[in-house]
Every structure is written in C-alpha cells, then in structure tokens.
Amino acid sequence: MNRYALWQYLIIAVSLLLGLLYTLPNFYGESPAVQISPLRISVSTDTTLMQRVEDTLKQANLETDGIYLEEGSVKVRFADTDVQIKAKDLLESTLGNDYIIALNLLPNSPQWLTSLGALPMYLGLDLRGGVHFMLAVDMDGALEKSLDRYSADIRSTLREKKIAYAGLEKQAKKLIIKFRDAETRAQAEAELKNTFSDLGFSYEDIGNRNHLVATISPEAQLRMQDAAVLQNITTLRNRVNELGVAEPIIQKAGSDRVIVQLPGVQDTAKAKEILGRTATLEVRMVDDEHDLDAAIRGKAPFGTELYEERGGIPILVKKQVLLTGERITDAQPGFDKDNQPAVHINLDNNGSRIFKQLTRDNVGRRMAILLIEKNQAEVVTAPVIREEIGGGRVQISGRMTSMEARDVALLLRAGALAAPMDIIEERTVGPSLGADNIARGFNSTLYGFIAVAIFIAVYYTAFGVISVLALGLNLLLLVGLLSIMQATLTLPGMAALALTVGMAIDANVLINERIRDELRAGLSPQLAIHAGYERAFGTILDSNITTLIAGIALFAFGSGPVKGFAVVLCLGILTSVFTAIFVSRGMVNLMYGSKRKLDYVPIGKIWIPKGQTNHEVISPDERNEKRPKIPKSTEESGKSDVNVPSEIPSDASDTNRSAVQSGGKSTTRTKNKRKPAESKQTQS
Amino acid sequence: MEIFRFNRDIPFMRWRKAGAVISITTFILSVFFISTKGLNLGVDFTGGTVLEVGYTETADLQQIRNVLTDLEMPDASVQNFGTSRDVLIRLPIRSEISSAQLSETVLAALKQADSTVEMRRVEFVGPQVGQELLENGALALLFVSLGIVAYLAMRFEWKFGVAGIIANLHDVVIIIGFFAYFQWEFSLTVLAAVLAILGYSVNESVVIFDRIRENFRKLRRASISQVIDNAITLTMSRTIITHGSTQMVVIAMLLFGGEVLYYFALALTIGILFGIYSSIMVGSSILMLLGVKREDLVKLEKKPLENDGAVV
Numbered sequence: 001m002n003r004y005a006l007w008q009y010l011i012i013a014v015s016l017l018l019g020l021l022y023t024l025p026n027f028y029g030e031s032p033a034v035q036i037s038p039l040r041i042s043v044s045t046d047t048t049l050m051q052r053v054e055d056t057l058k059q060a061n062l063e064t065d066g067i068y069l070e071e072g073s074v075k076v077r078f079a080d081t082d083v084q085i086k087a088k089d090l091l092e093s094t095l096g097n098d099y100i101i102a103l104n105l106l107p108n109s110p111q112w113l114t115s116l117g118a119l120p121m122y123l124g125l126d127l128r129g130g131v132h133f134m135l136a137v138d139m140d141g142a143l144e145k146s147l148d149r150y151s152a153d154i155r156s157t158l159r160e161k162k163i164a165y166a167g168l169e170k171q172a173k174k175l176i177i178k179f180r181d182a183e184t185r186a187q188a189e190a191e192l193k194n195t196f197s198d199l200g201f202s203y204e205d206i207g208n209r210n211h212l213v214a215t216i217s218p219e220a221q222l223r224m225q226d227a228a229v230l231q232n233i234t235t236l237r238n239r240v241n242e243l244g245v246a247e248p249i250i251q252k253a254g255s256d257r258v259i260v261q262l263p264g265v266q267d268t269a270k271a272k273e274i275l276g277r278t279a280t281l282e283v284r285m286v287d288d289e290h291d292l293d294a295a296i297r298g299k300a301p302f303g304t305e306l307y308e309e310r311g312g313i314p315i316l317v318k319k320q321v322l323l324t325g326e327r328i329t330d331a332q333p334g335f336d337k338d339n340q341p342a343v344h345i346n347l348d349n350n351g352s353r354i355f356k357q358l359t360r361d362n363v364g365r366r367m368a369i370l371l372i373e374k375n376q377a378e379v380v381t382a383p384v385i386r387e388e389i390g391g392g393r394v395q396i397s398g399r400m401t402s403m404e405a406r407d408v409a410l411l412l413r414a415g416a417l418a419a420p421m422d423i424i425e426e427r428t429v430g431p432s433l434g435a436d437n438i439a440r441g442f443n444s445t446l447y448g449f450i451a452v453a454i455f456i457a458v459y460y461t462a463f464g465v466i467s468v469l470a471l472g473l474n475l476l477l478l479v480g481l482l483s484i485m486q487a488t489l490t491l492p493g494m495a496a497l498a499l500t501v502g503m504a505i506d507a508n509v510l511i512n513e514r515i516r517d518e519l520r521a522g523l524s525p526q527l528a529i530h531a532g533y534e535r536a537f538g539t540i541l542d543s544n545i546t547t548l549i550a551g552i553a554l555f556a557f558g559s560g561p562v563k564g565f566a567v568v569l570c571l572g573i574l575t576s577v578f579t580a581i582f583v584s585r586g587m588v589n590l591m592y593g594s595k596r597k598l599d600y601v602p603i604g605k606i607w608i609p610k611g612q613t614n615h616e617v618i619s620p621d622e623r624n625e626k627r628p629k630i631p632k633s634t635e636e637s638g639k640s641d642v643n644v645p646s647e648i649p650s651d652a653s654d655t656n657r658s659a660v661q662s663g664g665k666s667t668t669r670t671k672n673k674r675k676p677a678e679s680k681q682t683q684s
Numbered sequence: 685m686e687i688f689r690f691n692r693d694i695p696f697m698r699w700r701k702a703g704a705v706i707s708i709t710t711f712i713l714s715v716f717f718i719s720t721k722g723l724n725l726g727v728d729f730t731g732g733t734v735l736e737v738g739y740t741e742t743a744d745l746q747q748i749r750n751v752l753t754d755l756e757m758p759d760a761s762v763q764n765f766g767t768s769r770d771v772l773i774r775l776p777i778r779s780e781i782s783s784a785q786l787s788e789t790v791l792a793a794l795k796q797a798d799s800t801v802e803m804r805r806v807e808f809v810g811p812q813v814g815q816e817l818l819e820n821g822a823l824a825l826l827f828v829s830l831g832i833v834a835y836l837a838m839r840f841e842w843k844f845g846v847a848g849i850i851a852n853l854h855d856v857v858i859i860i861g862f863f864a865y866f867q868w869e870f871s872l873t874v875l876a877a878v879l880a881i882l883g884y885s886v887n888e889s890v891v892i893f894d895r896i897r898e899n900f901r902k903l904r905r906a907s908i909s910q911v912i913d914n915a916i917t918l919t920m921s922r923t924i925i926t927h928g929s930t931q932m933v934v935i936a937m938l939l940f941g942g943e944v945l946y947y948f949a950l951a952l953t954i955g956i957l958f959g960i961y962s963s964i965m966v967g968s969s970i971l972m973l974l975g976v977k978r979e980d981l982v983k984l985e986k987k988p989l990e991n992d993g994a995v996v
Contacts, residue, residue, distance in 0.1 A: 126944075134813065272788065424810030428787075433736070433804040436942065443940035448933030455929065492873055495945050498937055499952070502930030503884060509929070510891070513922040539894045542839055543887035549831035550883025554876060557824035559817065562876045569880065 002529055002593035004586050012586045015477060015578075022480035025109035025120040031065065032084035033106040035246045036091060036099050037073035050074050056094050062087050077106055103264060104246035121483050123263075124490035124564060127438050129431035130263040131271050135236075135421040137256045142228050142419030143173060143216060150199065151175055152320065154214070157195055163188045166209075175214040176204070185210045198223075225256055228419040233258055239274050258421070264431070275423075281325025283358075286366035286382055287316040307370065309379045317368045317379065322358050327351025333405040341405040342397035343381075352392030360388040369396075380408055441494025448498050449475070452505055460512045462602030463588070467508035470584035474504050477575045482568065492565035500572030506543070507580030511536040516606050525598040533585050540581060544573050693917045696964060697909035697972060703965035711854060714861020721864045726871030727807055729821075731814035733775040733786055736805035736943070737794065742768045744798070751797050755789060765943050770804070772943070777811055821875045828882050829853065836886075840893055841981060843974040848889040851967035852882050855958045862954050863947075873948045881955030884930075888963030891919050896971070900978045908976065912968045923963065927956050 036053060038045055050069050053076060057064055064087075065077035078084040084103060092101045105128070107120045125132050151170055154177065158165050165188065166178040179185040189201050189212055198220035204211040216224070233250055236258065240248045249261040265271050290301040295316050300306045309315050327347050336342040347355055358367070368382040383396045400408070429437075453471070457464040478500060482489065515532030523531060551573060554566035592598050696703075727734045737743075745762050748771060752760045761774040775786060787806045794801045809817075829849050836845035856878055863870050895915035903911055934956065937949040 136810075136812075422810075423808070425813045426787075426806060426808035428803070428806035430802065430804040432738070432802065437944070440940055440942040440945065444933070444937040444945065446936075447940060448936035451932040451936065452929045455932065459925070491944055492876065492948075495873075495937060495941065495948060498933050499880065499930070502933030505929045506887065506926040509922050509926045513919075513925075517918065539891050542890045542894060545835060546832050546886040546890060547880075547883035549835060550828045550879050553824045553827040553831065554879050557820040557827065558876065559820065559872075562872055565873075565876050565880075 002526055002589045004589045004593070008582075009586060009590070012583050015583075016473060019473065019476040019480040021113070021116065022118050022483045023476050025107060025113050025118050026479060026483060028108040028110070028120070030105040030120075031077050031079070031108050032081045033075050033077045033104045034084060034088050034091060035073050035075050035102045035104040036095065037102070038099055045069065045072055045074055052095075053091065056091060057087055060086075060090050062090070075104070075106060100241050100244050102244040102246040105264065117484075119483065119486065121479070121489045122486055123434075123438070124488045124493070124561075125261060125263055125427065125434075126429050126491045126561070127434050127441070127489060127494075128263055129265075129429050129434035130261065131265050132262075132425075132427040133260040133272075133275060133423050134253065134425035135232075135258045135260065135275075136424045137225070137229050137232060137258070138420040138422060139221075139225055139228070139256055142224060143221065145419070146216065146224060147173070147175060148321070150196065150214070150216075153196070154192060157192065158188060161191050163191065173215065177212040177214065179210045179212065182210050185212050188212060229256060229258060232419065232421060236260060236275065257424075272423075272426075281328065281380075282321045282370045282372060282377075283323035283355075284321055284368050284370060285318045285362060286368045287318050288366065290316060292316055305377075307368070307377055307379045309382055315368065315379055315382055317370065322367075323347075323351060323354055327354070331409040333402065333409040336395055336397040338397075340397050341400050341402040342395050343400075343405050343409045345394040345396065347392035347394065349392070352390065355392065355394065356388060356390040359385050363387060437491045438494075441491055441498070445475075445494065445498040445501060449501050452501060456505060456508070459604055461604045462591075463512050463515070464604070466584050466587045466591075467505065467512065467580075469587060470508060470579045471501060471505055473583055474572075474576050474579040475501065477579065478568070478572050481571055481575065487567060488564060490561050490564040492561045493568045496565045496568035496572060500568065500576060503547070504572065504576030504580060507536070507540045507576060508584060510539055510543075511580065511584070512603055515601065515603055519601060519603070519606050520608055525601045526592075526595075528601060529588060529592065533581070533588075537581060540577065544577050548573050690917050690920070693910065693913040694920075695909075696913050696916050696968065699965070700969045700972065703969055707854060707962070707966055710858055710861070714857050714864070717861050717864040718857075721867065723860065723864050723870045724867040725818075726869045726874075727774065727809050727814075728872040729809075729814045729818045729870070731777045731809050731811035733777075734805070734807040735773040735775070735787055735790060735803070737771050737773065737791075738802045738804050739769045739771070739798065740800040743771045745771065747797055748773070748794065751793050752790070755793055757790075770943075817872060821872075824875075824879055825856075825882070828879055832882070832886050836890070836893070840897065841976075843971060843976050843980065844889075844893050847967050847970040847974060848886055848893070850970050851889055851962045852885050852959075854966055855885055855955055855962050856882055858958050859951050859954045863951070868947055868950065871947065873944065874951045877948045877951035877955070881952060881959065885955060885959035885963065887926075888923060888959055889967040891922065892916055892963060892968060893971075895919050896968075896976075897981045900981050904978075908972060908978075911978075912972065916964055916968060920964075923960060927960050931956050 036045070036049070047069065050067055053074055054064075054067055057076070062083055063079060065079055067077075068075045076087065078087060088101055088103055091099075095101065107114075109118070109120060147170055151168055154175065155168060158177075164180065164184060166180055169176045169178070177188065179188065185203070192199070192212075192214070193201060196214075198217055199214045200217045202213045202215075204213050229252055233252060237248075237250050240250060240260065240262065245262045245265055247263055249259065249263075251259050253259045260275060262271055287301070287304045290304060292314060295301065295304070295306045296314055300316065303319050304316050305319055307315055307317055327350060328345055331343055331345045334342055334344050362385050364385065366382050366384050369380045370377050371380045372378075381396055381400070396408070449471070453468040456467050456471075460467060475497070478497065482493075487493075511532055514536045515528050518528035518531045518535075519525070548570060551566050551570040554562055555570065558566055592601075743764065745764065748762050749760075752758070752762065752773070757775060757778075759776055761772075763772055764770065765772050773790065775790070778786065787808065791801075791803055832852070833842075833845040833849045836848045859878055859881065860870075862868070863874065868874075892915055895918055896912055899906070899911040899915050903914065906914070931953065934949050934952045937945050938953070941949055
C-alpha cells in the first residue's frame with residue numbers, strides 16, 4: 001500500500017532537478033560591471049562599439065573580465081569596484097554624450113545556466129541599495145494649465161466669429177464667459193460647442209447677467225490625465241537616462257501615479273535633484289516695447305511678467321504662452337555655421353506649425369524660453385528670431401559657451417513635464433545597508449532552518465530526517481520557482497522565506513504525529529504510515545488554505561514590500577503542501593514501502609498511555625477489523641514495534657474509561673503485571 | 685522521545701471559566717491601551733520622514749539633536765537602535781519643505797557636524813499615501829476575516845467559522861494591545877505579520893476542529909466537552925511542536941533580522957504564544973458556547989464514510 005508508481009517518483013526527481021537547476025544561479029553572486037547603451041535608438045550598438053570600448057580600456061591598462069554584446073548594450077565585467085568606477089569615468093569622457101554609461105552588477109552564473117534561462121532572483125532595492133520614488137501627477141495643476149489655454153482659444157474664436165462678449169473669467173475648474181443678452185449667448189454656445197468638443201457648457205443667470213459656464217468634460221479630463229502621466233513617464237525616462245542607471249524601473253501606478261526605481265544609485269542626492277525637478281517649458285514673446293525700468297520698480301505692464309535671464313539680467317515677457325515643452329522631441333548641443341556653440345531643437349508636427357507661424361509674425365523680435373519649476377520661472381534663453389523657421393528644426397545660438405549649450409539642451413530635452421509632479425513616497429537604501437539586509441535575511445533563514453532541522457531530526461529520528469529533507473526541498477523549490485518567475489526578492493520576502501520554513505514543518509509534524517497516533521492505537525507499521533498520511537491530508541489542506549487566504553489578501557491590498565512578502569508566503573504554501581505530502585511520502589515509500597514485513601517505524605520512541613489505549617477508536621466494527629493486525633503478543637516484544645497492552649479493553653466506551661481514570665488508576669499501576677508504560681520499542 | 689504524555693484527556697473545558705476570565709481581561713486591557721495610549725504608528729501610516737544613519741564610532745545623540753534643533757526641527761525624534769553606532773531619526777511631515785530637500789538638508793548638516801556619518805536608509809511617505817496604506821490594511825484585515833469565516837463555515841459549519849475567527853481576532857487585538865502598551869512602532873511589516881498570524885493561527889483551530897469532527901463520528905457516547913477535551917489533548921503535542929518550530933525561526937529573525945524585521949518578529953512571537961492559548965481555550969470554548977452538536981457535522985457526512993474502516 002505504501003508504494004508509488006514510477007511516474008510519481010519521476011515527478012519528484014524532475015521537480016528536484018528543476019529546483020536545483022534554477023536555484024543554482026543565485027549562489028554564484030554578482031560581479032561589478034559597466035553597461036554602455038545608446039541614448040537614442042538611432043545610435044546602434046555593434047561590434048565596432050565593442051572594439052572601441054575594448055581598445056579604450058586596454059590603452060588605460062584597465063583589466064576586464066570579459067566584454068559582451070547583449071540586448072542592445074555592451075557590458076564589461078571587472079574584478080572589483082575600483083576598476084569599475086575608473087573604467088566608467090574613462091568611458092564617459094571618451095564616448096561622449098551619445099551613450100549612457102552605467103554601473104551595474106552582472107550575475108556570475110556560468111553560460112550554460114544562462115542559456116537555459118536559469119537566472120538569479122532579482123534583488124529588491126532594500127537588498128542591493130537604491131532609490132524608490134512614487135510621484136503623483138498634480139492633475140489640478142494640469143487642468144488649471146489647460147483652462148488657461150482654453151481661455152485664450154475661446155477669446156480668439158469669439159473674436160474671429162465676431163460674437164460680442166462682456167468678459168471672460170477663470171474660476172476654480174471653470175471658465176465664465178459673460179454676455180449682454182441671451183441671444184448672443186446661445187449663438188456663442190453653438191459656435192463654441194462646435195469648436196471645443198472637450199468642453200461642456202451650461203447657463204448661469206445672475207440677476208440680468210447672462211453667463212455661459214465652460215468646464216472640461218470628465219472624459220476629456222480622464223484623457224488628459226492619461227496623456228499627462230504618459231508624457232511624464234517619457235520625460236522621467238529621459239532624465240533617468242541622464243543619470244546613467246543600469247536597470248531603471250519607471251512605471252505607471254494607478255491612474256495618476258508613477259513609480260521610479262533606481263537600483264544601485266549611489267548618489268541619491270543627485271537622483272532626487274534631477275527627478276524632483278518638476279520643470280515645464282514655455283515659449284513666450286519678449287516684450288521690448290514697454291518700459292523695463294518701470295517694471296523693475298514693481299509695475300509690470302498689463303499682460304506681461306518680469307523675469308530674470310540667466311546671469312540676472314531682468315527681462316519683460318508676455319504672459320501668453322505660444323508653445324509648451326511637450327512639443328519638443330529632441331534637443332542637442334552643437335555648433336552653428338559660424339562655429340559658435342548652439343542648441344539644436346526638433347519639434348513635433350504641431351509644434352513645427354505653431355513655430356513657423358510664430359517666427360513669421362515676429363522676425364526681428366525676441367522670444368523667451370522659460371523653465372518653470374515649482375512656480376519659479378527662469379528664462380533659459382531669449383534669442384532673437386532672425387527668419388521664419390519651418391520644418392520644426394530650430395537652432396538657438398549666441399552668447400553661450402559650449403557648457404551652457406549642453407546644459408540648455410539637457411534641460412530642453414528632459415525638462416518638459418506635461419503636468420507638475422510631487423514625490424509622495426521615497427525609500428532610499430544605502431548600499432551598505434543593502435548588503436547587511438541580505439546577510440540578515442540569509443542568516444535568519446539559515447539558523448532558523450538549522451534549529452528546526454536538529455529538533456525535528458532528534459524528535460522523529462528517521463522520519464524526522466525525511467521531514468527535514470522535504471523541508472529542504474521545499475526551500476529549494478521555492479527559491480527555484482521565484483527565480484523562474486524572476487520575482488524581486490526583498491527583505492520582507494526573505495522573512496517570508498524564513499517563516500515558510502517554520503510553518504511548512506507543520507504539515508510534517510501533523511503527519512508524523514498521526515503516524516504515532518496510529519501506532520499507539522495498535523496499527524501495524526505499514527498500516528500506520530498509510531493511515532497517518534491519509535488522515536493528515538485533509539487537515540493539512542484546511543490549515544494551509546486558511547493561510548493562503550491571508551496571503552492572497554496581503555497580495556491584493558498590500559503595497560511594495562508587503563506584496564513581496566505575500567508572494568513568497570503564497571508560493572511557499574503551495575510548495576510546502578507538495579513537498580510535505582507528496583515528496584516526503586515518496587521518500588518514505590521508497591525506503592519502507594517495499595518491505596513486506598516492516599516491524600518497526602523509526603519515528604522516535606512512542607509512549608503509550610497508562611491504563612489502556614484511551615485514545616482508541618471506539619467503533620466496534622473498526623475495532624474488529626483492526627484486531628488481527630495488532631502485533632501478536634507482548635512476549636515477543638523484542639521484535640514488536642509497538643507495545644500494545646496485553647489486553648485490549650473489551651469495551652472502551654467513554655463511561656468505562658472515566659471509571660478507569662478516576663477510580664482504579666493507582667491500583668492498576670501496582671497490582672497489574674503490566675509492562676511499564678514506556679514502550680518497549682527499543683532505540684539503538 | 686515524546687514530550688507530551690497524557691494518561692487521560694485534560695479537562696480543558698472544565699477550565700473554561702478561568703480561560704474566559706483571562707481572555708476577557710487581556711482583551712479589555714488591550715482595547716483599553718489601544719484606546720488610551722494609541723498605536724505608535726510608523727512613518728508608513730502617518731507620513732513623514734525616517735532617516736537611518738550609521739557612524740563609525742558611538743554616535744553622539746545630543747549632538748545630533750542639537751544639529752536638528754539648529755535646523756528648526758526640534759520635534760524630530762532621535763534614537764539608537766541595534767548598536768550604539770546606528771541612529772534612527774524621525775521627522776514629522778512639513779508642508780513647506782519637500783521631502784527630497786528635507787532629508788538632504790539633514791544629511792548635509794549631520795555631515796558637517798561629523799564627517800563619518802553614512803546614510804543607510806531614507807523613507808519618506810506623503811500623508812495621502814499613509815492614509816491609503818492604513819485603509820488598505822483595514823480592508824485586508826476584513827477580507828481575511830471574512831474569507832476565513834466563509835471557508836470554515838463551508839468546510840465545517842458556521843459555528844466553527846465564528847469560533848475560529850473570534851479566537852484569532854482575539855489574538856490580533858492582543859498583539860495590537862502589546863504594541864500600544866509598549867509603544868512599539870507599528871509599521872507596514874508589522875501589519876503583514878499580524879495578517880500572517882491571522883492566517884497561521886487559524887491553522888490551530890482548524891486542526892482541533894478537524895479532530896472534533898472526527899471524534900463526533902467516533903466517540904458516539906461521549907459528551908460534547910469530552911469530545912472537545914479529547915481532541916485538544918490529542919493535538920496538543922502537534923500544536924506545541926509546530927509552534928515551537930515556527931518560534932525557532934522567529935527567534936532567528938529576532939536575533940539576526942535587524943531593525944526592519946525586529947518588530948515583525950516580535951509581533952509573530954506574541955501571535956504564536958497567544959495562538960497556542962487561544963486555539964486551545966478560546967476557539968473551543970466559543971464552540972461550546974454556541975452549542976455545537978454532533979448533528980451539526982455528522983449529518984452532513986455521507987453514510988459510507990462513517991463506517992469506512994479502510995481508512996484506519
């Protein structure tokens with residue numbers, strides 16, 4: 001009865017093999033590396049780049065541990081971090097601005113494992129150090145901005161259609177257009193409805209004034225929000241690229257949030273500075289007609305604002321925004337035809353059209369490019385428009401050094417966010433703490449495992465050893481599974497790993513206790529093993545499902561670190577049920593199942609209650625069935641595995657039992673020539 | 685080797701009253717401390733900034749406090765944890781300064797005072813995120829409780845579901861009571877531990893309930909309390925060994941897990957210890973209180989199972 005078919009053993013063997021194979025890469029560790037990837041897709045990474053990198057490093061006598069071309073980037077391994085940092089600095093200065101040079105860690109696992117798809121688990125930020133940000137898009141700010149845009153557009157539309165209006169006022173989240181009579185209002189509404197499909201209109205009459213209220217429709221708001229988040233993600237990606245991070249994660253979280261994770265970033269201050277820069281770009285015209293001095297004295301003329309140019313020169317700029325940073329697709333530093341430093345800007349289609357119009361109308365005048373951060377505006381540059389510029393290729397030159405050109409290009413390229421963003425959550429882990437955390441998690445699991453293993457092996461002897469082996473395999477399968485899934489391991493995840501060790505042993509304890517119970521009840525060894533596994537099964541399933549419910553809830557409602565904990569917990573429950581029930585049974589079957597006459601179950605010394613087998617199965621038919629299977633007699637107790645009292649009580653009903661318990665206990669102990677209560681099952 | 689040797693069933697149900705007194709007292713005390721002292725909610729829930737810094741030598745806490753007072757942050761809390769070289773600084777939310785600047789300013793000032801300082805961890809949580817995490821935590825607690833009741837009701841009977849969840853919520857309240865009394869920091873990881881305990885500790889009740897059901901089928905003439913006593917006595921050994929094993933791992937976490945895992949492990953420890961007690965005394969007592977009957981379970985079983993001697 002305690003036998004497995006060949007396929008069952010095969011399943012165990014295969015799972016063991018897979019577990020080993022996929023766990024293996026985690027033990028090779030990682031080595032420092034430098035990763036060179038192109039900043040833009042147009043620049044390709046090929047063998048020439050690889051050759052160039054190799055030559056550069058060779059010239060500087062920097063030893064490498066190998067150069068690879070992988071997934072569109074060149075990766076160079078080094079023996080230690082000193083060489084790695086030197087190499088990074090060197091490559092940065094020689095390769096120039098077209099590439100991202102990032103520090104990275106590469107797994108050391110051998111090629112054959114990698115080609116099998118066996119990769120180490122990805123370490124979370126709390127284990128490898130780095131920065132985690134959650135940014136929220138300020139949608140109110142974005143809506144405000146688009147209302148500004150709409151108010152300008154509505155004015156020009158009404159003017160164009162020659163519809164008279166008495167005024168236009170922006171209030172919280174709505175525009176109020178005032179009319180003198182209801183007819184014009186109706187006319188205006190019809191006209192505006194045609195032009196602005198994203199706006200909803202309603203009437204409002206206060207006294208004898210006729211107001212038309214325009215609000216942005218919910219659908220349009222939603223669309224704007226999505227577009228703003230996507231645009232911001234692109235911008236953040238560009239900014240992160242400037243930082244040189246090997247494997248950044250930038251993703252949308254919820255409707256208006258973005259998560260940025262920068263593993264291995266050492267200079268967190270710089271990361272925050274660049275990411276936290278919630279800058280937007282605006283192109284406006286410079287007002288050279290009005291008196292600048294008057295403005296400086298505090299009276300800026302209507303429709304203009306006073307700003308400072310880089311270097312502190314005051315400048316008067318019109319309020320009307322002509323173009324925003326969203327239209328800029330690229331900006332690069334370079335030189336103009338007179339070999340002066342310049343910035344080359346590319347605009348998208350819409351931007352090109354607007355820009356062409358703008359330059360045609362304003363030749364000879366100055367335009368200003370403003371960078372707005374946290375309501376602080378700064379004029380990045382205010383060039384003179386020399387000619388009409390079409391085709392969307394703009395060149396800004398004059399009065400700047402090549403360093404400044406580079407700076408401006410970076411700001412233009414990375415500076416534009418569709419809507420302002422705020423950091424609402426930040427978790428930074430220093431590299432030293434990351435290494436400590438790995439040791440902490442690893443030690444907790446290791447020492448916990450050792451303690452449990454020793455205790456269980458001593459307590460249950462051979463069956464204990466089998467339980468420990470199953471527990472070890474459970475850990476192996478769990479780590480292997482996590483590696484296959486390429487899950488991110490965090491410190492709470494490691495805690496769950498350790499906890500799994502403590503909780504998974506429960507299934508084995510249940511089984512072993514059941515087997516002991518059955519032996520105590522007088523079953524033959526093979527029967528006891530069989531019954532122990534069968535009966536424990538339902539209990540194990542019930543108890544694990546309740547824990548699984550908790551795990552799923554943690555996964556569903558948890559965030560970040562708690563999710564990692566939940567994933568490991570849930571997977572651990574699944575693997576532990578498999579190993580405790582199926583695999584440990586397999587081992588038992590393999591070792592004992594084939595023995596026709598197993599006369600001893602190595603599960604530790606079993607103690608039989610004094611008096612009688614009071615934990616006996618009562619049902620008469622059950623008892624009858626069992627009787628023949630009970631070892632023959634106590635005289636041969638040297639061989640028999642369980643010392644069953646020489647006489648089985650004829651009636652073990654409850655009433656009888658309590659009588660024995662209360663009354664005859666002391667006498668039975670002395671008078672009866674019963675064997676000592678301790679089982680005769682001898683231990684070697 | 686066998687630790688637990690009971691000649692007869694331990695009359696747990698006879699000690700029901702004593703158990704009830706202990707449970708109700710600890711429960712009321714816990715609720716009292718939670719309501720009067722309140723929880724020392726971590727930065728995850730309240731929002732704010734936590735800085736963990738390390739020094740090469742014993743850190744001068746007074747100096748750090750002075751630096752912070754100079755920065756006009758007198759309400760910052762500064763304390764050692766783990767070793768005397770590691771310092772934890774908690775800063776409440778300040779609306780006028782952005783998080784990014786705040787931690788940078790503090791670190792720069794600390795560096796000026798003592799150049800050996802090393803940033804180990806910075807955590808900033810905005811107020812809206814904290815509120816969300818708290819709500820999600822409460823939702824998770826609700827979901828787990830309902831899920832467990834539903835499962836137990838389906839697998840056993842509604843009385844078992846109710847008894848199981850009351851026994852375990854009793855544990856949860858006591859864990860939280862401990863955190864309130866000692867003002868230990870209640871963070872997101874502690875919440876994870878509490879929920880894990882909720883799932884884990886129900887195991888106990890399930891194992892005992894399983895035996896009770898089995899006993900209802902086998903011990904036909906026994907009284908309800910005898911059935912329950914017998915079930916608890918039989919599973920006693922397993923209860924202690926399992927919890928002992930889990931506790932061993934948790935002790936390893938307490939010793940080697942560092943600051944982040946410390947309170948996590950502490951919550952688990954309380955949960956495990958009270959889990960043993962509550963599954964033995966509370967769950968079964970409530971079951972009796974609810975008037976569990978043999979018919980509640982046995983009638984649900986199919987006839988053949990009852991005489992299924994082959995299982996033995």
